Amino acid sequence: MQHESKRKLLDAAQNVFRTKGYAATTVDDICEAAGVTKGSFFHHFKSKEGLTLDAAAHWSTWTEALFAAAPFHQAADPRERVLGYVDFRAAILDRAVPDFTCLLGTLVQETYATHPAIRAACNKGMSSHIANLTCDIEAAKQRYAPDAPWSAESIGYFIQAVLQGSFIFAKAKDGSEVARENLSHLRRYLEGLFPHPRKSNRKEKP
Template sequence: MATQAHHESKIKLLNAALHVIRAKGYAATTVEDICHAASVTKGSFFHHFKSKDEMAIAAAAHFGAMTEDFFAAAPYHQPQDPLDRLLGYIDFRVAILVGELPDYTCLLGTLVQETYSTHPEIRAACDKGMSTHIAVLVSDIEAAKQCYAPEATWSAESLGYFIQSVLQGAFIFAKAKQTADVAHESLAHLRRYLEALFPLNNKRKEES
Protein backbone atom coordinates (compact mmCIF):
# COMPACT_ATOMS: atom_id res chain seq x y z
CA MET A 1 0.00 0.00 0.00
CA ALA A 2 2.81 2.42 0.85
CA THR A 3 4.46 1.72 -2.51
CA GLN A 4 1.21 2.37 -4.34
CA ALA A 5 0.62 5.62 -2.45
CA HIS A 6 4.21 6.66 -3.25
CA HIS A 7 3.60 6.02 -6.95
CA GLU A 8 0.24 7.82 -6.93
CA SER A 9 1.67 10.95 -5.32
CA LYS A 10 4.45 11.07 -7.92
CA ILE A 11 1.95 10.72 -10.79
CA LYS A 12 -0.18 13.48 -9.25
CA LEU A 13 2.85 15.77 -9.23
CA LEU A 14 3.78 14.95 -12.82
CA ASN A 15 0.22 15.44 -14.07
CA ALA A 16 0.03 18.73 -12.21
CA ALA A 17 3.32 19.81 -13.77
CA LEU A 18 1.96 19.12 -17.27
CA HIS A 19 -0.91 21.50 -16.70
CA VAL A 20 0.80 24.22 -14.67
CA ILE A 21 3.87 24.56 -16.90
CA ARG A 22 1.72 24.75 -20.04
CA ALA A 23 -0.43 27.39 -18.36
CA LYS A 24 2.30 29.55 -16.76
CA GLY A 25 5.56 28.63 -18.44
CA TYR A 26 8.51 26.94 -16.77
CA ALA A 27 10.21 29.98 -15.27
CA ALA A 28 7.00 31.26 -13.68
CA THR A 29 6.03 27.84 -12.29
CA THR A 30 7.08 27.23 -8.69
CA VAL A 31 7.32 24.04 -6.69
CA GLU A 32 4.50 25.44 -4.56
CA ASP A 33 2.31 25.84 -7.66
CA ILE A 34 2.78 22.20 -8.59
CA CYS A 35 2.21 20.96 -5.06
CA HIS A 36 -0.98 23.00 -4.80
CA ALA A 37 -2.28 21.70 -8.15
CA ALA A 38 -1.44 18.12 -7.14
CA SER A 39 -2.84 18.51 -3.59
CA VAL A 40 0.37 17.15 -2.06
CA THR A 41 2.85 18.61 0.38
CA LYS A 42 6.15 20.25 -0.49
CA GLY A 43 7.82 17.51 1.51
CA SER A 44 6.25 14.95 -0.81
CA PHE A 45 7.62 16.83 -3.82
CA PHE A 46 11.17 16.70 -2.54
CA HIS A 47 10.72 13.07 -1.58
CA HIS A 48 10.27 12.34 -5.30
CA PHE A 49 12.45 15.00 -6.91
CA LYS A 50 15.67 16.68 -5.83
CA SER A 51 14.79 19.88 -7.68
CA LYS A 52 12.33 21.58 -10.01
CA ASP A 53 14.67 20.78 -12.92
CA GLU A 54 14.68 17.08 -12.09
CA MET A 55 10.89 17.17 -11.97
CA ALA A 56 10.80 18.87 -15.40
CA ILE A 57 12.90 16.09 -16.94
CA ALA A 58 10.59 13.49 -15.42
CA ALA A 59 7.54 15.46 -16.60
CA ALA A 60 8.91 15.51 -20.16
CA ALA A 61 9.30 11.73 -20.10
CA HIS A 62 5.85 11.32 -18.54
CA PHE A 63 4.30 13.55 -21.22
CA GLY A 64 6.11 11.61 -23.94
CA ALA A 65 4.83 8.27 -22.64
CA MET A 66 1.27 9.56 -22.32
CA THR A 67 1.19 11.05 -25.79
CA GLU A 68 2.79 7.94 -27.31
CA ASP A 69 -0.04 5.80 -25.94
CA PHE A 70 -2.65 8.38 -26.89
CA PHE A 71 -1.53 8.66 -30.51
CA ALA A 72 -0.93 4.91 -30.85
CA ALA A 73 -4.63 4.32 -30.10
CA ALA A 74 -5.86 7.05 -32.48
CA PRO A 75 -8.12 6.05 -35.39
CA TYR A 76 -5.92 7.51 -38.14
CA HIS A 77 -3.78 4.35 -38.03
CA GLN A 78 -6.64 2.23 -39.42
CA PRO A 79 -6.58 3.04 -43.18
CA GLN A 80 -4.40 0.81 -45.34
CA ASP A 81 -3.23 3.70 -47.53
CA PRO A 82 -0.27 5.48 -45.84
CA LEU A 83 -1.31 8.85 -47.27
CA ASP A 84 -4.74 8.44 -45.72
CA ARG A 85 -2.99 7.74 -42.43
CA LEU A 86 -0.82 10.83 -42.79
CA LEU A 87 -3.74 13.11 -43.64
CA GLY A 88 -5.74 11.41 -40.90
CA TYR A 89 -3.01 12.41 -38.45
CA ILE A 90 -3.52 16.07 -39.37
CA ASP A 91 -7.29 15.69 -39.05
CA PHE A 92 -6.79 14.11 -35.64
CA ARG A 93 -4.56 16.97 -34.51
CA VAL A 94 -7.34 19.37 -35.53
CA ALA A 95 -9.94 17.33 -33.66
CA ILE A 96 -8.00 17.49 -30.37
CA LEU A 97 -7.64 21.29 -30.41
CA VAL A 98 -10.29 21.52 -27.72
CA GLY A 99 -10.51 22.85 -24.19
CA GLU A 100 -8.26 25.44 -22.62
CA LEU A 101 -4.78 26.26 -23.96
CA PRO A 102 -2.97 24.04 -21.43
CA ASP A 103 -5.15 21.13 -22.54
CA TYR A 104 -3.93 20.98 -26.14
CA THR A 105 -0.58 22.80 -26.32
CA CYS A 106 2.68 20.86 -26.08
CA LEU A 107 4.61 20.61 -22.83
CA LEU A 108 7.83 19.80 -24.69
CA GLY A 109 7.56 22.82 -26.96
CA THR A 110 6.77 25.06 -24.00
CA LEU A 111 9.71 23.76 -22.00
CA VAL A 112 12.31 23.84 -24.75
CA GLN A 113 11.52 27.43 -25.75
CA GLU A 114 12.44 28.58 -22.24
CA THR A 115 15.25 26.19 -21.37
CA TYR A 116 17.20 25.39 -24.55
CA SER A 117 20.23 27.50 -23.60
CA THR A 118 20.10 27.37 -19.82
CA HIS A 119 19.05 23.80 -18.97
CA PRO A 120 20.72 21.36 -21.39
CA GLU A 121 19.29 18.26 -19.71
CA ILE A 122 15.73 19.55 -20.02
CA ARG A 123 16.41 20.55 -23.64
CA ALA A 124 17.69 17.04 -24.37
CA ALA A 125 14.62 15.45 -22.76
CA CYS A 126 12.34 17.62 -24.89
CA ASP A 127 14.32 16.85 -28.04
CA LYS A 128 14.06 13.12 -27.32
CA GLY A 129 10.30 13.29 -26.82
CA MET A 130 9.59 15.33 -29.94
CA SER A 131 12.00 13.32 -32.10
CA THR A 132 10.41 10.05 -30.97
CA HIS A 133 6.98 11.30 -32.03
CA ILE A 134 8.34 12.42 -35.40
CA ALA A 135 10.03 9.04 -35.97
CA VAL A 136 6.68 7.26 -35.71
CA LEU A 137 5.12 9.69 -38.19
CA VAL A 138 8.04 9.33 -40.62
CA SER A 139 7.21 5.68 -41.31
CA ASP A 140 3.85 6.69 -42.83
CA ILE A 141 5.43 9.60 -44.69
CA GLU A 142 8.05 7.32 -46.25
CA ALA A 143 5.43 4.79 -47.30
CA ALA A 144 3.25 7.53 -48.82
CA LYS A 145 6.28 8.97 -50.62
CA GLN A 146 7.09 5.60 -52.18
CA CYS A 147 3.49 5.23 -53.40
CA TYR A 148 2.73 8.74 -54.60
CA ALA A 149 5.93 10.79 -54.93
CA PRO A 150 8.80 8.32 -55.57
CA GLU A 151 10.82 10.89 -57.54
CA ALA A 152 10.57 13.63 -54.91
CA THR A 153 13.89 14.92 -53.60
CA TRP A 154 12.65 15.81 -50.13
CA SER A 155 13.11 13.31 -47.29
CA ALA A 156 10.40 11.80 -45.13
CA GLU A 157 12.27 12.93 -42.01
CA SER A 158 12.43 16.55 -43.18
CA LEU A 159 8.68 16.53 -43.81
CA GLY A 160 8.08 15.05 -40.36
CA TYR A 161 10.00 17.93 -38.80
CA PHE A 162 8.15 20.43 -40.97
CA ILE A 163 4.78 19.09 -39.82
CA GLN A 164 5.82 19.42 -36.19
CA SER A 165 7.21 22.91 -36.85
CA VAL A 166 3.80 23.99 -38.12
CA LEU A 167 2.13 22.45 -35.09
CA GLN A 168 4.47 24.12 -32.61
CA GLY A 169 4.10 27.45 -34.38
CA ALA A 170 0.32 27.05 -34.32
CA PHE A 171 0.47 26.50 -30.56
CA ILE A 172 2.51 29.68 -30.13
CA PHE A 173 -0.01 31.75 -32.06
CA ALA A 174 -2.89 30.13 -30.20
CA LYS A 175 -1.27 31.41 -27.02
CA ALA A 176 -0.70 34.86 -28.51
CA LYS A 177 -4.27 35.11 -29.80
CA GLN A 178 -5.80 33.19 -26.87
CA THR A 179 -7.81 31.07 -29.28
CA ALA A 180 -7.37 27.85 -31.24
CA ASP A 181 -8.79 29.47 -34.41
CA VAL A 182 -5.37 30.31 -35.84
CA ALA A 183 -4.20 26.76 -35.16
CA HIS A 184 -7.20 25.33 -37.01
CA GLU A 185 -6.45 27.54 -40.02
CA SER A 186 -2.75 26.69 -39.98
CA LEU A 187 -3.46 22.96 -39.96
CA ALA A 188 -5.96 23.35 -42.79
CA HIS A 189 -3.19 24.97 -44.86
CA LEU A 190 -0.81 22.19 -43.81
CA ARG A 191 -3.26 19.54 -45.02
CA ARG A 192 -3.61 21.23 -48.40
CA TYR A 193 0.17 21.46 -48.69
CA LEU A 194 0.59 17.77 -47.90
CA GLU A 195 -1.97 16.81 -50.53
CA ALA A 196 -0.04 18.85 -53.11
CA LEU A 197 3.21 17.04 -52.30
CA PHE A 198 1.91 13.73 -53.65
CA PRO A 199 1.18 14.26 -57.39
CA LEU A 200 0.31 10.64 -58.20
CA ASN A 201 -2.41 10.77 -55.59
CA ASN A 202 -3.76 13.97 -57.15
CA LYS A 203 -3.79 12.26 -60.55
CA ARG A 204 -5.62 9.30 -59.07
CA LYS A 205 -8.27 11.59 -57.62
CA GLU A 206 -8.74 13.33 -60.99
CA GLU A 207 -9.25 9.98 -62.75
CA SER A 208 -11.72 8.64 -60.19
Protein backbone atom coordinates in the same frame (compact mmCIF):
# COMPACT_ATOMS: atom_id res chain seq x y z
CA MET B 1 3.98 0.61 -10.55
CA GLN B 2 4.31 4.38 -10.18
CA HIS B 3 3.54 5.85 -6.75
CA GLU B 4 0.19 7.70 -6.80
CA SER B 5 1.56 10.96 -5.37
CA LYS B 6 4.39 10.95 -7.92
CA ARG B 7 1.94 10.45 -10.78
CA LYS B 8 -0.17 13.33 -9.48
CA LEU B 9 2.89 15.58 -9.40
CA LEU B 10 3.88 14.66 -12.95
CA ASP B 11 0.35 15.22 -14.28
CA ALA B 12 0.11 18.53 -12.42
CA ALA B 13 3.50 19.67 -13.72
CA GLN B 14 2.38 19.05 -17.31
CA ASN B 15 -0.67 21.24 -16.83
CA VAL B 16 0.96 24.02 -14.81
CA PHE B 17 4.01 24.32 -17.08
CA ARG B 18 1.77 24.60 -20.15
CA THR B 19 -0.29 27.29 -18.41
CA LYS B 20 2.38 29.38 -16.65
CA GLY B 21 5.65 28.36 -18.29
CA TYR B 22 8.73 26.91 -16.64
CA ALA B 23 10.24 29.99 -14.98
CA ALA B 24 6.97 31.25 -13.50
CA THR B 25 6.02 27.87 -12.05
CA THR B 26 7.05 27.16 -8.48
CA VAL B 27 7.22 23.91 -6.57
CA ASP B 28 4.34 25.23 -4.47
CA ASP B 29 2.25 25.73 -7.62
CA ILE B 30 2.82 22.12 -8.65
CA CYS B 31 2.10 20.75 -5.19
CA GLU B 32 -1.12 22.77 -4.97
CA ALA B 33 -2.28 21.56 -8.38
CA ALA B 34 -1.41 17.97 -7.49
CA GLY B 35 -3.02 18.15 -4.07
CA VAL B 36 0.09 16.86 -2.30
CA THR B 37 2.45 18.27 0.30
CA LYS B 38 5.82 19.83 -0.37
CA GLY B 39 7.32 17.01 1.66
CA SER B 40 5.85 14.55 -0.80
CA PHE B 41 7.41 16.51 -3.67
CA PHE B 42 10.90 16.30 -2.20
CA HIS B 43 10.38 12.64 -1.37
CA HIS B 44 10.16 11.95 -5.13
CA PHE B 45 12.27 14.75 -6.65
CA LYS B 46 15.40 16.65 -5.64
CA SER B 47 14.45 19.82 -7.51
CA LYS B 48 12.04 21.42 -9.98
CA GLU B 49 14.45 20.52 -12.79
CA GLY B 50 14.47 16.90 -11.66
CA LEU B 51 10.69 16.85 -11.75
CA THR B 52 10.73 18.48 -15.18
CA LEU B 53 12.97 15.78 -16.64
CA ASP B 54 10.60 13.09 -15.38
CA ALA B 55 7.60 15.11 -16.56
CA ALA B 56 9.06 15.27 -20.07
CA ALA B 57 9.45 11.49 -20.14
CA HIS B 58 5.97 11.06 -18.63
CA TRP B 59 4.55 13.35 -21.35
CA SER B 60 6.26 11.37 -24.11
CA THR B 61 4.90 8.09 -22.77
CA TRP B 62 1.38 9.52 -22.50
CA THR B 63 1.37 11.12 -25.95
CA GLU B 64 2.84 8.00 -27.56
CA ALA B 65 -0.07 5.97 -26.20
CA LEU B 66 -2.57 8.68 -27.19
CA PHE B 67 -1.44 8.79 -30.81
CA ALA B 68 -0.96 5.02 -31.05
CA ALA B 69 -4.64 4.57 -30.15
CA ALA B 70 -5.88 7.32 -32.50
CA PRO B 71 -8.29 6.20 -35.25
CA PHE B 72 -6.09 7.38 -38.13
CA HIS B 73 -3.81 4.38 -37.54
CA GLN B 74 -6.58 2.10 -38.77
CA ALA B 75 -6.36 3.41 -42.35
CA ALA B 76 -4.70 0.97 -44.74
CA ASP B 77 -3.41 3.74 -47.00
CA PRO B 78 -0.35 5.55 -45.54
CA ARG B 79 -1.46 8.77 -47.26
CA GLU B 80 -4.70 8.64 -45.29
CA ARG B 81 -2.78 7.97 -42.09
CA VAL B 82 -0.64 11.08 -42.63
CA LEU B 83 -3.68 13.24 -43.41
CA GLY B 84 -5.56 11.61 -40.54
CA TYR B 85 -2.76 12.62 -38.18
CA VAL B 86 -3.32 16.27 -39.13
CA ASP B 87 -7.09 15.84 -38.71
CA PHE B 88 -6.53 14.33 -35.28
CA ARG B 89 -4.33 17.28 -34.26
CA ALA B 90 -7.06 19.65 -35.50
CA ALA B 91 -9.69 17.85 -33.41
CA ILE B 92 -7.57 18.36 -30.28
CA LEU B 93 -7.84 22.13 -30.81
CA ASP B 94 -11.38 22.00 -29.42
CA ARG B 95 -9.86 22.21 -25.93
CA ALA B 96 -8.59 25.18 -23.91
CA VAL B 97 -5.28 26.60 -25.16
CA PRO B 98 -3.05 25.08 -22.44
CA ASP B 99 -4.70 21.70 -22.98
CA PHE B 100 -3.75 21.37 -26.65
CA THR B 101 -0.30 22.93 -26.60
CA CYS B 102 2.85 20.83 -26.34
CA LEU B 103 4.67 20.52 -23.02
CA LEU B 104 8.02 19.89 -24.70
CA GLY B 105 7.67 22.83 -27.06
CA THR B 106 6.70 25.09 -24.16
CA LEU B 107 9.65 23.98 -22.04
CA VAL B 108 12.35 24.13 -24.69
CA GLN B 109 11.48 27.69 -25.71
CA GLU B 110 12.33 28.85 -22.20
CA THR B 111 15.13 26.51 -21.20
CA TYR B 112 17.20 25.67 -24.30
CA ALA B 113 20.07 27.97 -23.29
CA THR B 114 19.85 27.69 -19.51
CA HIS B 115 18.94 24.06 -18.76
CA PRO B 116 20.75 21.74 -21.19
CA ALA B 117 19.34 18.59 -19.60
CA ILE B 118 15.77 19.81 -20.15
CA ARG B 119 16.63 20.87 -23.72
CA ALA B 120 18.00 17.39 -24.41
CA ALA B 121 14.91 15.74 -22.92
CA CYS B 122 12.64 17.88 -25.07
CA ASN B 123 14.68 17.12 -28.17
CA LYS B 124 14.52 13.39 -27.42
CA GLY B 125 10.75 13.42 -26.96
CA MET B 126 9.96 15.53 -30.01
CA SER B 127 12.40 13.63 -32.23
CA SER B 128 10.88 10.31 -31.15
CA HIS B 129 7.40 11.57 -32.09
CA ILE B 130 8.68 12.71 -35.49
CA ALA B 131 10.37 9.35 -36.06
CA ASN B 132 7.05 7.56 -35.53
CA LEU B 133 5.29 9.92 -37.92
CA THR B 134 8.08 9.56 -40.49
CA CYS B 135 7.28 5.87 -40.94
CA ASP B 136 3.87 6.72 -42.44
CA ILE B 137 5.30 9.61 -44.44
CA GLU B 138 7.95 7.34 -45.98
CA ALA B 139 5.33 4.73 -46.89
CA ALA B 140 3.16 7.41 -48.51
CA LYS B 141 6.18 8.78 -50.37
CA GLN B 142 7.04 5.36 -51.77
CA ARG B 143 3.48 4.89 -53.01
CA TYR B 144 2.61 8.36 -54.29
CA ALA B 145 5.82 10.34 -54.79
CA PRO B 146 8.76 7.92 -55.06
CA ASP B 147 10.88 10.33 -57.13
CA ALA B 148 10.30 13.40 -54.96
CA PRO B 149 13.57 15.10 -53.89
CA TRP B 150 12.53 15.65 -50.28
CA SER B 151 12.98 13.19 -47.41
CA ALA B 152 10.21 11.83 -45.22
CA GLU B 153 12.08 13.01 -42.13
CA SER B 154 12.17 16.60 -43.42
CA ILE B 155 8.39 16.53 -43.87
CA GLY B 156 8.01 15.18 -40.34
CA TYR B 157 9.97 18.12 -38.99
CA PHE B 158 8.01 20.52 -41.17
CA ILE B 159 4.70 19.20 -39.83
CA GLN B 160 5.90 19.66 -36.26
CA ALA B 161 7.23 23.15 -37.04
CA VAL B 162 3.76 24.13 -38.28
CA LEU B 163 2.20 22.69 -35.14
CA GLN B 164 4.63 24.32 -32.70
CA GLY B 165 4.34 27.67 -34.48
CA SER B 166 0.56 27.35 -34.39
CA PHE B 167 0.68 26.76 -30.65
CA ILE B 168 2.65 29.99 -30.21
CA PHE B 169 0.05 31.96 -32.17
CA ALA B 170 -2.76 30.27 -30.25
CA LYS B 171 -1.18 31.58 -27.05
CA ALA B 172 -0.72 35.06 -28.54
CA LYS B 173 -4.32 35.16 -29.79
CA ASP B 174 -5.71 33.28 -26.76
CA GLY B 175 -7.65 31.01 -29.07
CA SER B 176 -7.32 28.21 -31.60
CA GLU B 177 -8.64 29.89 -34.78
CA VAL B 178 -5.23 30.67 -36.31
CA ALA B 179 -3.94 27.20 -35.41
CA ARG B 180 -6.98 25.62 -37.04
CA GLU B 181 -6.42 27.59 -40.25
CA ASN B 182 -2.73 26.65 -40.25
CA LEU B 183 -3.59 22.96 -40.03
CA SER B 184 -6.05 23.33 -42.90
CA HIS B 185 -3.26 24.81 -45.02
CA LEU B 186 -0.92 22.05 -43.87
CA ARG B 187 -3.41 19.39 -44.91
CA ARG B 188 -3.79 20.90 -48.37
CA TYR B 189 -0.01 21.05 -48.72
CA LEU B 190 0.35 17.38 -47.79
CA GLU B 191 -2.40 16.43 -50.22
CA GLY B 192 -0.27 18.05 -52.93
CA LEU B 193 2.82 16.12 -51.87
CA PHE B 194 0.98 12.81 -52.20
CA PRO B 195 -1.30 13.24 -55.25
CA HIS B 196 -3.61 10.42 -56.18
CA PRO B 197 -2.96 9.11 -59.70
CA ARG B 198 -5.33 10.83 -62.09
CA LYS B 199 -7.85 8.59 -63.78
CA SER B 200 -8.21 9.16 -67.49
CA ASN B 201 -11.73 9.89 -68.74
CA ARG B 202 -10.80 8.84 -72.28
CA LYS B 203 -11.64 5.31 -73.35
CA GLU B 204 -8.84 3.35 -74.86
CA LYS B 205 -9.21 2.59 -78.54
CA PRO B 206 -9.77 -1.08 -79.35
